[in-house]
Amino acid sequence: MTVNRKNVSITLGEAKTAAGTLRDLKVSIGSVRENQWNEEQGPTPFPAHTDLRTWDRMLLSRYKPLYLPFCDLCCLCTYGKCDLSGGKKGACGIRMEAQQSRIVLLAACIGAATHVSHARHLITHLIDTYGRRKPINIGDASIDTEAPIIRLVCGIKPETLGDLKIVLDYCERQITELLAAAHTGQEGDAIDFESKVFHAGTMDHVGLEVADIAQISSFSFPKADPDASLVELGLGTVDSTKPVILVVGHNVPPAIGIIDYAREQNLSGSIEITGICCTAIDLTRYDPTARIIGPISWQLRYIRSGLPDLIVVDEQCVRADLLDEAQKIHAPLIATSSMNCSGLPDRTGDDPEEIIADLVSGKTPGVLILDPEKVGEVVVRTAMAVMEQRRGFRTIPTPEELFELAKRCSGCQECMRVCPAGMPLAIAMQQAGNGDPAALASLYDTCIGCGKCEDACTKEIPVHSVILAASDETMQSERFNIRAGRGAIQDIEIREVGGPIVLGEIPGIIAFVGCANYENGVAEVAEMAREFARRRYIVVTSGCSAMAIGMHRNEDGQTPYEEFHGRFDAGGIVNVGSCVSNAHIAGATIKIASIFAKRKLRGNYEEIADYVYNRVGAVGIAWGAMSQKAAAIAAGFWRLGIPVIVGPHGSKYRRMLLGRRDKPEDWLVYDSRTGEKVEVGPVPEHLFIAAETPEEAMTLAAKLCMRPNDTSRGRSMKLTNYIDLYKRLYNQMPDDINLFVRSPADIPVTMKEQILPILEQKGYHEHPIPNPTLLKSQIRTVKE
Amino acid sequence: MAGDDAWMRAEMGGTSRASVIGKPEVVGALLKRAKRPLFIVGHEVTATGLASGPLTRFMKAGSTIRHIPVIATSSTARDLIAEGIQVAAIMGSMEIIDRLRDPEWKGFDGQGSYDLIFLAGLPYQFCWTLLSGLRNGAPALKTVTLDPKYHPHASWSFGNMATGPWQEQLQAITALLEEKHV
Numbered sequence: 024m025t026v027n028r029k030n031v032s033i034t035l036g037e038a039k040t041a042a043g044t045l046r047d048l049k050v051s052i053g054s055v056r057e058n059q060w061n062e063e064q065g066p067t068p069f070p071a072h073t074d075l076r077t078w079d080r081m082l083l084s085r086y087k088p089l090y091l092p093f094c095d096l097c098c099l100c101t102y103g104k105c106d107l108s109g110g111k112k113g114a115c116g117i118r119m120e121a122q123q124s125r126i127v128l129l130a131a132c133i134g135a136a137t138h139v140s141h142a143r144h145l146i147t148h149l150i151d152t153y154g155r156r157k158p159i160n161i162g163d164a165s166i167d168t169e170a171p172i173i174r175l176v177c178g179i180k181p182e183t184l185g186d187l188k189i190v191l192d193y194c195e196r197q198i199t200e201l202l203a204a205a206h207t208g209q210e211g212d213a214i215d216f217e218s219k220v221f222h223a224g225t226m227d228h229v230g231l232e233v234a235d236i237a238q239i240s241s242f243s244f245p246k247a248d249p250d251a252s253l254v255e256l257g258l259g260t261v262d263s264t265k266p267v268i269l270v271v272g273h274n275v276p277p278a279i280g281i282i283d284y285a286r287e288q289n290l291s292g293s294i295e296i297t298g299i300c301c302t303a304i305d306l307t308r309y310d311p312t313a314r315i316i317g318p319i320s321w322q323l324r325y326i327r328s329g330l331p332d333l334i335v336v337d338e339q340c341v342r343a344d345l346l347d348e349a350q351k352i353h354a355p356l357i358a359t360s361s362m363n364c365s366g367l368p369d370r371t372g373d374d375p376e377e378i379i380a381d382l383v384s385g386k387t388p389g390v391l392i393l394d395p396e397k398v399g400e401v402v403v404r405t406a407m408a409v410m411e412q413r414r415g416f417r418t419i420p421t422p423e424e425l426f427e428l429a430k431r432c433s434g435c436q437e438c439m440r441v442c443p444a445g446m447p448l449a450i451a452m453q454q455a456g457n458g459d460p461a462a463l464a465s466l467y468d469t470c471i472g473c474g475k476c477e478d479a480c481t482k483e484i485p486v487h488s489v490i491l492a493a494s495d496e497t498m499q500s501e502r503f504n505i506r507a508g509r510g511a512i513q514d515i516e517i518r519e520v521g522g523p524i525v526l527g528e529i530p531g532i533i534a535f536v537g538c539a540n541y542e543n544g545v546a547e548v549a550e551m552a553r554e555f556a557r558r559r560y561i562v563v564t565s566g567c568s569a570m571a572i573g574m575h576r577n578e579d580g581q582t583p584y585e586e587f588h589g590r591f592d593a594g595g596i597v598n599v600g601s602c603v604s605n606a607h608i609a610g611a612t613i614k615i616a617s618i619f620a621k622r623k624l625r626g627n628y629e630e631i632a633d634y635v636y637n638r639v640g641a642v643g644i645a646w647g648a649m650s651q652k653a654a655a656i657a658a659g660f661w662r663l664g665i666p667v668i669v670g671p672h673g674s675k676y677r678r679m680l681l682g683r684r685d686k687p688e689d690w691l692v693y694d695s696r697t698g699e700k701v702e703v704g705p706v707p708e709h710l711f712i713a714a715e716t717p718e719e720a721m722t723l724a725a726k727l728c729m730r731p732n733d734t735s736r737g738r739s740m741k742l743t744n745y746i747d748l749y750k751r752l753y754n755q756m757p758d759d760i761n762l763f764v765r766s767p768a769d770i771p772v773t774m775k776e777q778i779l780p781i782l783e784q785k786g787y788h789e790h791p792i793p794n795p796t797l798l799k800s801q802i803r804t805v806k807e
Numbered sequence: 808m809a810g811d812d813a814w815m816r817a818e819m820g821g822t823s824r825a826s827v828i829g830k831p832e833v834v835g836a837l838l839k840r841a842k843r844p845l846f847i848v849g850h851e852v853t854a855t856g857l858a859s860g861p862l863t864r865f866m867k868a869g870s871t872i873r874h875i876p877v878i879a880t881s882s883t884a885r886d887l888i889a890e891g892i893q894v895a896a897i898m899g900s901m902e903i904i905d906r907l908r909d910p911e912w913k914g915f916d917g918q919g920s921y922d923l924i925f926l927a928g929l930p931y932q933f934c935w936t937l938l939s940g941l942r943n944g945a946p947a948l949k950t951v952t953l954d955p956k957y958h959p960h961a962s963w964s965f966g967n968m969a970t971g972p973w974q975e976q977l978q979a980i981t982a983l984l985e986e987k988h989v
């Protein structure tokens with residue numbers, strides 16, 4: 024008999040009752056049945072935060088938080104405001120460190136809640152459409168472990184959409200508790216807040232997995248397909264002879280409603296469906312002829328170009344001013360999610376004819392429709408009807424207007440004082456006013472399209488639009504491609520690369536995730552991804568970072584998706600899909616522990632995280648990360664022991680988790696064979712760090728891929744990459760090589776002459792490669 | 808433009824604010840009192856500082872006359888060395904700040920902790936968070952930003968300045984070092 028802790032589920036092999044003998048009785052209270060999974064239940068199914076607190080504190084004692092308060096004040100309750108600077112306590116007794124970690128917790132909870140509620144919206148819709156018994160299938164025969172995160176965290180093996188509901192119930196309870204801990208007078212300890220941040224991250228990853236496995240199973244998305252089709256990307260790919268529909272956000276059912284309606288009416292070839300952000304990515308998983316315009320920062324430029332005839336918004340990463348922007352180009356806006364009603368009237372219950380008539384006549388600038396099917400009909404028919412009457416409306420100035428506007432510039436620099444990309448706007452604008460817009464045009468690639476410069480301008484110049492006017496040709500000619508999101512990693516791929524990764528012979532897995540905002544974000548992410556793929560790391564990516572990688576061509580005119588294969592193997596660039604597909608990146612590391620190393624997964628978080636941390640050389644780079652979702656995703660990786668690097672703006676997440684390589688005593692592990700504590704050096708050195716430049720990020724990433732378990736061959740390969748990158752970018756040898764060499768066999772043969780003198784000068788002590796673990800429970804008894 | 812409001816308009820983070828370096832003697836006096844000063848130089852110095860000369864000269868004078876170690880973050884080192892500046896170490900800024908807030912840390916040379924930090928060439932908002940980390944984590948440490956943008960979280964900062972007056976200030980500080988050996 025197995026009793027599931029949180030949802031009573033009892034299986035009896037045989038029971039004698041007054042009425043006779045019952046065989047194979049299954050009783051299920053709650054919605055998860057006991058199933059074919061006969062793996063023994065681990066110690067922490069459906070864990071509360073405190074169940075994993077010991078593990079968290081182990082990590083946090085090595086990677087101590089460095090707080091960088093973005094604000095000295097706390098304004099959360101009416102006791103305040105409180106000034107917490109200089110060691111002062113708030114009226115509630117809280118100190119700065121705890122306050123900062125509390126804000127980090129709030130951010131992580133917002134992020135996790137967003138993904139979990141997104142998963143809830145999807146599940147509700149999919150169960151309504153396909154029924155709760157719809158089986159989970161994310162890779163046909165290629166995938167046995169369909170939900171590694173859920174199996175690991177919850178200790179259940181979900182088989183149908185209905186099974187996922189119970190998982191979400193759990194996440195929602197946990198997030199509510201975590202959020203409650205941030206209330207005044209609850210948690211007051213910084214490290215306990217941090218541990219709760221980790222828990223929010225775990226809940227986030229569970230939510231991501233629910234969302235993506237549900238949508239892969241229900242829609243005809245690629246199922247773990249390394250050769251998923253190449254789809255078009257870029258503003259220049261839009262066929263403007265057709266009515267153009269723009270979808271923005273993350274929750275794909277309304278966009279799928281549009282495609283389905285068009286298919287049913289034989290209109291697929293007559294409309295152009297384009298998207299921004301993750302809805303676009305998921306849309307192309309459903310229909311590879313849909314087009315991705317670009318990441319989050321492309322919203323203003325695309326709308327202002329006047330191309331979209333109708334705009335559909337769902338949830339997450341949607342600009343709050345899209346209704347205003349839409350009205351300026353006379354495009355109706357349809358809101359489709361309770362997360363973002365945009366102040367529009369709810370017309371879900373109305374006849375589509377009436378809604379369309381009101382939108383076409385301009386009686387209403389937009390509507391809220393919460394039924395994806397109805398969205399499909401209203402959007403397609405309205406877009407076709409408004410196309411002719413609204414074409415010609417765009418808000419990007421003509422070349423003549425550009426000149427006139429730029430002439431107004433007084434050089435006051437107010438625009439520069441709000442520009443997050445720190446651009447030299449004033450001088451560029453004045454040059455444009457003198458007839459030379461080249462400098463202004465050169466800012467296009469760096470501009471993150473926030474629009475703040477326009478509100479700041481003292482001469483009412485629409486600065487962003489003027490930049491777009493100067494670079495209109497560049498913008499209109501953006502034509503790239505991206506491999507459609509493949510979803511999970513196949514079990515066979517894991518079997519094949521598990522050994523080389525764990526032994527260190529594939530130098531690492533580098534995941535480019537999150538937004539690609541921020542100055543040069545797009546180009547820098549693409550260049551970093553190519554560099555690591557060329558070095559035969561496994562590069563994985565998702566969401567806006569996956570798009571950014573595609574928006575780049577090499578000398579031969581190929582995008583990285585044409586240049587590199589899509590298999591989860593050395594030298595691949597693997598687009599798993601949208602933000603929620605990040606689950607497959609974490610999932611792949613977990614599957615290495617379970618499929619390759621045959622560790623038990625079920626409710627066995629600590630052991631698996633300990634395995635991933637000590638053996639799987641994976642690093643996340645969230646270069647333009649800005650959202651609370653990115654914070655939550657990162658937190659989920661931290662708890663698995665996977666380091667995350669962010670770009671310079673990531674310092675605004677206000678705390679880092681840093682190790683100290685100069686403290687050898689911090690870098691001890693148990694050798695599980697002997698139980699002895701052994702020194703392994705600072706691997707990986709940090710858990711969360713902001714880098715100032717891509718050069719710093721790349722050298723850090725190469726270094727953070729080292730793990731205590733690396734074989735000598737693996738370590739020497741990782742060192743080769745680290746040293747080679749460092750030398751190329753810094754023009755000298757790194758000064759910490761001695762910390763990573765455990766024996767002469769670790770020294771890369773081709774670099775011996777350069778490394779030996781450094782080792783002689785700095786000294787290093789030889790130590791054996793242990794079977795590393797942080798957990799006493801993993802130490803084998805002498806007999807074994 | 809007012810000289811002592813944060814260069815980035817929204818960066819209003821606290822109740823205390825950096826004192827504005829009104830005249831070069833302020834930095835001279837800080838240098839005179841300091842026992843263990845340190846330069847932290849970020850990558851933007853290549854675009855804003857090195858080519859313009861005076862900042863380079865100040866760093867050179869500081870490192871040769873007062874033996875102030877220059878720590879380069881990221882690839883800055885390449886450019887500093889090309890300018891003839893001796894780089895004592897390369898280290899990411901987050902790692903430097905993490906060490907500076909540790910009272911036990913003995914410095915890059917093992918000789919003890921630092922008491923005066925000059926920062927230059929770091930992206931504004933990145934530098935903002937680093938300074939905030941130091942102000943809260945290492946309150947005894949004095950910080951001086953050398954860029955022509957006001958940084959409220961520093962102990963001392965230039966106001967928001969045009970390039971010309973900023974360079975003049977740097978030249979005057981360098982002269983104090985070279986002539987009076989502050």
Ligand code: SF4
Pocket residue numbers: 097098099100101102103104105112113114115116117207
């Ligand atoms: S929560 Fe505490 S620190 Fe914040 S305002 Fe209230 S009393 Fe002050």
Ligand code: SF4
Pocket residue numbers: 438441442443444445446448469470471472473474475476477486487
């Ligand atoms: S829209 Fe572009 S130029 Fe304007 S403030 Fe934002 S990033 Fe800077």
Ligand code: SF4
Pocket residue numbers: 431432433434435436437438439448449452479480481482483484486
């Ligand atoms: S705010 Fe306007 S007037 Fe001032 S520099 Fe910028 S563009 Fe010119």
